[in-house]
Amino acid sequence: MDMEELLEQLLEECRPYTQEGKVATYIPELAKGNREDLGIYVLRSDGRHYQAGDYKKRFTIQSVVKPILLLQALMDNGKDFVRARVGVEATGKPFDAINVTDQTLLSEHINPMVNMGAIAMCTLIKGKNGEERFQRLLELTRALAGDPEIALDEAVYLSEKRTGNKNRALGFLLKTYGMIEDDDVEEVLDCYFKACSISVNSKNLANIGYVLASRGKRPQTEERIFPSAYAHYVNAILATCGMYDGSGDFAVKVGVPAKSGVGGGIMAVVPTRMGIGIFGPALDGKGNSVAGIRLLEQLSQQMYLSIF
Numbered sequence: 404m405d406m407e408e409l410l411e412q413l414l415e416e417c418r419p420y421t422q423e424g425k426v427a428t429y430i431p432e433l434a435k436g437n438r439e440d441l442g443i444y445v446l447r448s449d450g451r452h453y454q455a456g457d458y459k460k461r462f463t464i465q466s467v468v469k470p471i472l473l474l475q476a477l478m479d480n481g482k483d484f485v486r487a488r489v490g491v492e493a494t495g496k497p498f499d500a501i502n503v504t505d506q507t508l509l510s511e512h513i514n515p516m517v518n519m520g521a522i523a524m525c526t527l528i529k530g531k532n533g534e535e536r537f538q539r540l541l542e543l544t545r546a547l548a549g550d551p552e553i554a555l556d557e558a559v560y561l562s563e564k565r566t567g568n569k570n571r572a573l574g575f576l577l578k579t580y581g582m583i584e585d586d587d588v589e590e591v592l593d594c595y596f597k598a599c600s601i602s603v604n605s606k607n608l609a610n611i612g613y614v615l616a617s618r619g620k621r622p623q624t625e626e627r628i629f630p631s632a633y634a635h636y637v638n639a640i641l642a643t644c645g646m647y648d649g650s651g652d653f654a655v656k657v658g659v660p661a662k663s664g665v666g667g668g669i670m671a672v673v674p675t676r677m678g679i680g681i682f683g684p685a686l687d688g689k690g691n692s693v694a695g696i697r698l699l700e701q702l703s704q705q706m707y708l709s710i711f
């Protein structure tokens with residue numbers, strides 16, 4: 404069976420699992436998503452690409468932007484600076500957890516793949532204000548995806564901004580504990596809300612995943628976007644915390660670095676071999692695409708993708 408047929412077959416086998424999940428509603432605009440959607444785009448290191456299902460549909464990147472935020476912070480400040488400010492231990496907690504007990508919050512307690520760490524990451528991006536930081540992040544997203552048309556979904560951004568009070572709480576906690584220096588927390592949050600609301604499709608995620616898989620190089624070119632050391636850094640954190648408190652289960656089932664988002668996207672990185680973009684907005688209780696994970700699990704078994 405060729406790759407095209409394999410994807411079609413796996414997609415049809417996995418589509419029923421969309422019924423086991425729910426489209427996110429806590430950001431009102433996301434509630435408009437269609438539960439049955441499921442799509443996949445695979446970009447291989449030989450330059451070939453394969454796709455099936457709803458791979459053309461657009462959705463907001465949501466937390467899949469977190470590795471891009473981390474990359475931009477690394478590119479702007481270097482590894483030591485970033486590492487000193489945001490930790491790398493898996494939190495084992497939900498993405499929006501308020502990770503504070505009676506003890507002082509330390510950089511070691513946060514991780515760039517969950518909201519608190521990602522909000523902190525927004526302040527590490529260079530730019531004179533939130534808007535300039537966001538524009539630089541958008542440019543990096545376009546460069547990684549090789550798609551200059553990628554843009555902000557204004558409706559989702561405004562919906563997040565209006566309802567994102569838990570993220571606001573996280574931002575003010577970071578400020579309280581001296582973990583962000585910016586005076587205007589709302590401006591930091593604005594950059595975060597916009598970052599989550601970048602509109603992409605499965606092909607974009609596959610291309611971004613591919614650059615991480617090839618450790619910084621764009622497909623079929625020698626053009627380097629970032630140093631290979633940053634790919635090692637980001638991929639390691641994706642493997643340990645990219646699926647939040649579902650990361651261990653995902654490592655056992657699929658076995659590759661990956662990042663999910665509540666828009667239904669999953670970006671998977673198969674080092675040296677391929678980038679994979681998934682879209683399936685019916686989510687499990689942890690905010691990960693139910694059918695998307697099934698599809699990756701099947702593909703991983705068929706193609707021996709696990710790195711473990």
Ligand code: GLN
Nearest residue numbers: 465466498599664665690
């Ligand atoms: N914008 C979302 C939030 O901050 C991102 C969360 C996610 O995709 N898991 O709540």
